[in-house]
Amino acid sequence: xxxxxxxxxxxxxxxxxxxxxxxxxxxxxxxxxxxxxxxxxxxxxxxxxxxxxxxxxxxxxxxxxxxxxxxxxxxxxxxxxxxxxxxxxxxxxxxxxxxxxxxxxxxxxxxxxxxxxxxxxxxxxxxxxxxxxxxxxxxxxxxxxxxxxxxxxxxxxxxxxxxxxxxxxxxxxxxxxxxxxxxxxxxxxxxxxxxxxxxxxxxxxxxxxxxxxxxxxxxxxxxxxxxxxxxxxxxxxxxxxxxxxxxxxxxxxxxxxxxxxxxxxxxxxxxxxxxxxxxxxxxxxxxxxx
Amino acid sequence: xxxxxxxxxxxxxxxxxxxxxxxxxxxxxxxxxxxxxxxxxxxxxxxxxxxxxxxxxxxxxxxxxxxxxxxxxxxxxxxxxxxxxxxxxxxxxxxxxxxxxxxxxxxxxxxxxxxxxxxxxxxxxxxxxxxxxxxxxxxxxxxxxxxxxxxxxxxxxxxxxxxxxxxxxxxxxxxxxxxxxxxxxxxxxxxxxxxxxxxxxxxxxxxxxxxxxxxxxxxxxxxxxxxxxxxxxxxxxxxxxxxxxxxxxxxxxxxxxxxxxxxxxxxxxxxxxxxxxxxxxxxxxxxxxx
DNA sequence: AGGTGACTGTGAAATTATTTTCATAATTTA
DNA sequence: TAAATTATGAAAATAATTTCACAGTCACCT
Numbered sequence: 001x002x003x004x005x006x007x008x009x010x011x012x013x014x015x016x017x018x019x020x021x022x023x024x025x026x027x028x029x030x031x032x033x034x035x036x037x038x039x040x041x042x043x044x045x046x047x048x049x050x051x052x053x054x055x056x057x058x059x060x061x062x063x064x065x066x067x068x069x070x071x072x073x074x075x076x077x078x079x080x081x082x083x084x085x086x087x088x089x090x091x092x093x094x095x096x097x098x099x100x101x102x103x104x105x106x107x108x109x110x111x112x113x114x115x116x117x118x119x120x121x122x123x124x125x126x127x128x129x130x131x132x133x134x135x136x137x138x139x140x141x142x143x144x145x146x147x148x149x150x151x152x153x154x155x156x157x158x159x160x161x162x163x164x165x166x167x168x169x170x171x172x173x174x175x176x177x178x179x180x181x182x183x184x185x186x187x188x189x190x191x192x193x194x195x196x197x198x199x200x201x202x203x204x205x206x207x208x209x210x211x212x213x214x215x216x217x218x219x220x221x222x223x224x225x226x227x228x229x230x231x232x233x234x235x236x237x238x239x240x241x242x243x244x245x246x247x248x249x250x251x252x253x254x255x256x257x258x259x260x261x262x263x264x265x266x267x268x269x270x271x272x273x274x275x276x277x278x279x280x281x282x283x284x285x286x287x288x289x290x
Numbered sequence: 291x292x293x294x295x296x297x298x299x300x301x302x303x304x305x306x307x308x309x310x311x312x313x314x315x316x317x318x319x320x321x322x323x324x325x326x327x328x329x330x331x332x333x334x335x336x337x338x339x340x341x342x343x344x345x346x347x348x349x350x351x352x353x354x355x356x357x358x359x360x361x362x363x364x365x366x367x368x369x370x371x372x373x374x375x376x377x378x379x380x381x382x383x384x385x386x387x388x389x390x391x392x393x394x395x396x397x398x399x400x401x402x403x404x405x406x407x408x409x410x411x412x413x414x415x416x417x418x419x420x421x422x423x424x425x426x427x428x429x430x431x432x433x434x435x436x437x438x439x440x441x442x443x444x445x446x447x448x449x450x451x452x453x454x455x456x457x458x459x460x461x462x463x464x465x466x467x468x469x470x471x472x473x474x475x476x477x478x479x480x481x482x483x484x485x486x487x488x489x490x491x492x493x494x495x496x497x498x499x500x501x502x503x504x505x506x507x508x509x510x511x512x513x514x515x516x517x518x519x520x521x522x523x524x525x526x527x528x529x530x531x532x533x534x535x536x537x538x539x540x541x542x543x544x545x546x547x548x549x550x551x552x553x554x555x556x557x558x559x560x561x562x563x564x565x566x567x568x569x570x571x572x573x574x575x576x577x578x579x580x
Numbered sequence: 581a582g583g584t585g586a587c588t589g590t591g592a593a594a595t596t597a598t599t600t601t602c603a604t605a606a607t608t609t610a
Numbered sequence: 611t612a613a614a615t616t617a618t619g620a621a622a623a624t625a626a627t628t629t630c631a632c633a634g635t636c637a638c639c640t
Contacts, residue, residue, distance in 0.1 A: 013410060016513075020587060021636095028511055031410065036370040039329045040363065041626065052589045057628065068627065069597080073330065079369075080326040091375075093405065097413035102553075106546040107408055111377060111401065118397055123387035147447055154440040158534060242549035243563070244448060248541045256396040259532035263392075273533070311608080312616060331598060342617045347600065358599065359625085 007078055008071075009034055011063060022051045023059045035075045042068045105241050113237035113249045116221075121234065121253075129216045129232045130257055132188050133159070134264035139187040140166035141179065141208070145201055148192035151218070151247060151254060155190065158258045161276060162269050169204070176204060185212030193217065193224035194238060194245060205229045218250055297368055298361075299324055301353060312341045313349045325365045332358045375405060395531050403527035403539045406511075411524065411543075419506045419522045420547055422478050423449070424554035429477040430456035431469065431498070435491055438482035441508070441537060441544060445480065448548045451566055452559050459494070466494060475502030483507065483514035484528060484535060495519045508540055 006014075012027050019027055029049035030038050037045055046053045057068065065071040092099050093107040133140060140159060144152030149170075156168040169179045183189070189208045193201045202225055209215055209229040217230035220238045227233040234253055238245040262269055296304075302317050309317055319339035320328050327338055336343045347358065355361040382389050383397040423430060430449060434442030439460070446458040459469045473479070479498045483491045492515055499505055499519040507520035510528045517523040524543055528535040552559055 022588060024512070032406065033370050034373070036366045036373065039366055039369075042628095043626075053627085054590090054629080055588070058588095076326045076329055079329075080323050083324070083326065093408035094411055094413050095409055101413055102550050103408065103411070103413055103416060103546055106549060107404060107542065110542050110545075111404070114397060114401070115377070115383065118383035118393065119385055121384055121393070123384050123391055123393055126384075126393060147444070150440045150444040150447070153443075154437070154537070157437055157440070240545065240549070242545065243552055243559075244545070244548060246542075246545050247444070248538055248545060251538045251541045252397065252400050252536075255400075255530065255532065255534070255536050255538060256393055258534060259396060259530070260392050262533055269533075310615060332600095333598075343599085344601080344618090345616070 008038075008063070008075060015063065018062070019059065022055045023062070025049055026051045026055060026059055035079055038075050039072055039079075102241070109240040110246055110248045113239065113246060114252060116237045117235070117249045117253070125232050126234065126253075126257075127260070129234065130260040130264065132214055132216065132232075133190065133257065134163070134261045135188070136163050136165055136265070136268070137186075138165075138214075139183065141169050141183065141187065141189040141213070142166065143169035143176070143189065143201065143204060144192035145194075145198045148194060148218075148247070148250075151250060152190075152192050154251075155192075155254050155258065159261070161272055162258070162262050162265055176200070177207070180204065180207055180211065183208055183211050183213050187211075187213045188216065189213045190216045191218070191224075191226055191230070192250075193226050194220040194236075194247075194250070195222060195224075197224045197226070202226055218253065220245065298328075298353070298365055305353065308352070309349065312345045313352070315339055316341045316345060316349055325369055328365050329362055329369075374402070377401070392531070399530040400536055400538045403529065403536060404542060406527045407525070407539045407543070415522050416524065416543075416547070417550070419524065420550040420554060422504055422506065422522075423480065423547065424453070424551045425478070426453050426455055426555070426558070427476075428455075428504075429473070431459050431473065431477065431479040431503070432456065433459035433466070433479065433491065433494060434482035435484075435488045438484055438508075438537070438540075441540060442480075442482050444541075445482075445544050445548065449551070451562055452548070452552050452555055453562075466490070467497070470494065470497055470501065473498055473501045473503050477501075477503045478506065479503045480506045481508070481514075481516055481520070482540075483516050484510040484526075484537075484540070485512060485514075487514045487516070492516055508543065510535065 009031060012031065016024060016027060026045075026049040030045070033048075037048055042056050043053060046056045049056075060068050060071045063071065065074070092104050094101060094103045097103055099105075132138065140163070142152050142156045142159070144150070153168060156166070159166050167179055167182075169176050187208075189205070191201060191205055205215055205217075205226040206229055215226070215230040215232075217224065217226050217233045219227060219233060219235050221235050223233060223235055236249040236253060238247070238249065240246040299321060302321060306314060306317060316335075316339040320335070327335055332346050333343060336346045339346075350358050350361045353361065355364070382394050384391060384393040387393055389395075422428070430453070432442050432446045432449065434440070443458060446456070449456050457469055457472075459466050477498075479495070481491060481495055495505055495507075495516040496519055505516070505520040505522075507514065507516050507523045509517060509523060509525050511525050513523060513525055526539040526543060528537070528539065530536040
């Protein structure tokens with residue numbers, strides 16, 4: 001084997017820059033179900049990747065194979081070798097790094113957090129929270145702490161597109177009580193508070209509650225004291241091999257909620273998004289392609 | 291699926307007694323390099339097993355497949371499922387919700403994103419990026435786009451504690467060119483740019499590069515055009531069942547990098563954190579417990 | 581704005597490979 | 611020895627691959 005020491009997967013990644021748009025699309029599709037998708041018929045692969053048959057043929061040649069069957073036969077050889085090799089144990093995420101590598105340890109921890117968080121979550125409560133957030137007749141307040149205000153803003157930026165009638169409370173400023181002056185019965189306050197829990201957030205929650213608002217809380221497994229006032233609490237596991245906590249699981253829940261709320265409001269949202277697209281096009285803020 | 295829960299390998303072993311001599315010989319040969327040998331052409335398999343072509347055809351039919359290609363396609367399907375980590379094919383994450391519940395579908399997608407991202411990442415490059423970010427003699431610029439600036443800020447907030455000499459570039463403002471006035475050779479620019487890619491970020495990257503800064507890019511699987519200027523690109527899978535993209539995997543990488551950089555700088559960081567703790571205590575911003 | 585060139589998809593034809601199915605002879609097994 | 615199983619070789623049928631020409635699209639450049 002002259003250069004067979006690197007897998008076809010590696011070769012594809014290395015050549016990613018030399019590929020054209022359609023070829024890259026194909027390449028990513030191959031890597032998505034590697035190596036299974038490359039072992040089927042060429043036509044099936046082309047369909048999977050949403051590219052044309054000639055594109056597949058062209059790319060295979062660019063990779064240096066005489067023909068598609070040639071490419072497949074190397075793939076099979078690779079699979080043979082991998083299955084044979086006992087080192088190919090699959091409990092690693094970044095396979096080219098040792099299992100003690102931080103990438104693997106950290107990912108292990110995050111997956112574990114996700115698993116634990118999801119088994120402990122109450123789907124009915126989650127759905128209820130989504131329902132409340134989707135209700136456009138209620139004003140939506142979003143607030144976070146020193147670190148979590150970034151999550152709050154992430155949530156806010158999406159909600160802003162999906163629905164009107166919302167406010168991002170800048171809790172770091174001393175002006176947050178002013179926001180609450182407008183809060184009325186039935187309004188929704190989404191609060192992010194993980195350790196270390198912040199006093200002003202607690203105060204805010206208390207006041208909001210006393211004004212009759214519904215509170216939805218994103219917190220950690222030990223639960224912020226805010227949860228005493230919250231109508232719905234969603235606790236996420238946050239422990240990782242780091243001096244810091246992980247927001248990855250919280251992010252997952254936030255994004256799921258965004259998607260859910262979007263679905264609930266789809267009819268209204270559609271128009272808002274289209275309008276937004278037009279505006280973005282006009283401002284030429286975004287690139288069209290490549 | 292009625293009996294698809296058992297693998298083809300299982301089915302073959304179970305029927306081993308019903309097979310004739312030549313068929314058994316073939317069966318064992320298939321199991322020898324399972325599943326690679328079954329994915330090649332029928333003729334090759336017959337040769338490998340030293341049986342005739344019709345024998346292969348007969349056995350495949352005995353196993354209950356309509357044709358040899360049918361058999362292969364099931365083998366591929368099996369391989370697909372197997373490649374996903376055992377943990378990734380977890381049936382349900384939120385066990386009290388049906389598997390079609392968004393919580394389960396979304397989590398599935400995110401786990402898959404993590405798996406794919408990690409297998410395609412280059413640990414050496416990642417480590418190199420961490421090394422650069424940890425180097426306190428280089429000024430660290432952090433910049434994100436319309437949505438991703440929240441990730442940028444999350445990264446910034448942690449880096450702020452870990453090391454001095456850094457700037458969060460507010461790319462939304464029109465003042466970002468001013469930040470770059472201070473950029474000099476050897477400085478680090480960490481850029482977040484996922485679709486839709488933003489023109490001003492690209493411009494910024496180009497200028498930063500021309501001033502001799504090192505660029506580290508967090509992007510998606512399709513890669514922002516910034517990657518042409520970047521010294522190190524980290525691409526994350528971001529597809530989820532939503533109208534929006536997922537930043538959960540990106541978050542995972544960011545946090546891993548934070549942890550890694552913190553480890554590299556531990557001696558210096560320790561003091562900074564302690565100082566910070568004292569300051570927080572004094573401002574009574576955080577609650578001590580509960 | 582308009583032209584240029586690279587890239588892609590389409591459809592189809594030619595080619596090649598693969599599978600299926602026979603009949604028959606050889607071999608094994610009971 | 612008879613019956614069942616196999617291999618052989620080959621033909622027919624099917625499927626897959628390769629290769630075109632051409633037209634449409636998109637990015638890029640002037």
